[in-house]
Amino acid sequence: MTRRSLVAGAASAVMALALLAGCGATPKATDAGSAPKTAEDTSAAATSKLIVGFDQAYPPYGYVGDDGEYTGFDLDLARAVADELDWEVQLEAIDWEAKDALMDSGAINCIWNGFTMEGREDDYTFSDPYMLNAQVIVVRADDGIAAQADLAGKTVVTQIDSAAEEVLEGDAADLAATFASLETIGEYNTAFMQLESGAVDAVACDLSIARYQMSAKPDAYLMLDEYLSEENYAVGFKKGDTATAKKVTEALKKLYEDGTVEQIAAKYADQGLTMDNWQIK
Structure with missing residues (x-):
């Protein structure tokens, strides 16, 4: 709304109040016994509609396929869970920084996209963890960086508001203090383009992202042996x-037992995804 429309709106409100006062009208009191208006329940358990918020540049978990359609391990899992529970599923590519606001507003009712649960337990209710993950450092294979100690004076990039950023600002802050700089970027595909071009010296990311990028260009990158941290996706x-979280966990267990999860994972094996780290059984 422009400043002009705000002023006009305020003037109209004042005139309306004046007319009410002239007629002797008084505001209607709320009944003392009336219940306060409650927020609408937009959960999947209540609506039978799973609205999945995801980062569309996060392969192999969620991304745009060659056919222009959304695809990925997590998105396929979400579709399978929705089928199992007889729910509708809606995929919503989101700005990762806006995820909390979108969840609070009901625009999405879940985040399913290689989402690390550690450190976020106070902010979300989670399903059981379904995949073991780690935060790692990837460098150019020909750059001579072989250990974390070699990152001193180097430029490292990671995704904004990511688990890697949280670790480097927390438990691994002493390591990050040795970097020339720790930079953030909107998504990892661009981060790896910068690494390949020499614009940065290293990328801090999820193990799954590292495996995906290295499977695409096995001779270009090297992953350091030392993990920054280990964690879980949920x-x-x-x-x-809790109602939706419980239903999704139970559905994932059934889908593992009937072989559906393994079939989905096999689609992304050439992108570095493996069932070795699957947790819900």
Whole structure:
């Protein structure tokens, strides 16, 4: 709304109040016994509609396929869970920084996209963890960097608001203090383009992302042996939405038992995804 329309709106409100006062009208009191208006329940358990928020540049978990359609391991899992529970599924590519606001507004009702649960337990209700993950450092294969100690004076990039950024600002802050700089970027595909071009010296990312990028260009990159941290992926829901979290966990267990999860994972084996780290059994 422009400043002009705000002023006009305010003037109209004042005139309306004046007319009411002239007629002797008084505001209607709220009944003392009336219940306060409650927020609409937008959870999947209540609506039978799973609205999945995801980063569309996060292969192999969620990305745009060659056919222009959204694809990925997590998105296929979400579709399979929705089928199992007889729910509708809606995929929403989101700005990762806006995920909390979108969840709070009901625009999405879950985050399913290689979503690390550690450190976020106070902000979301999670399914059981379904995939073991780690935060790692990837460098150019020909750059002579062989260990974390070699990163001193180097430029390292990671995704903004990512688990890697949190680790480097927290438990691994002493390591990050040795870098020339720790930079952030919107998505990892661009980060690896910068690494390949020499614009940065290293990328801090999820193990799954590292495996994906290295499977595409096995001679270009090297992953350092030392992990920054180990953690788990889980499906995130609005805080308190235990009903949906429980239903999704139970569905994932059934899909593992009937072989569906393994079939989905096999589609992305050439992108570095493996069932070795699957957790829900």
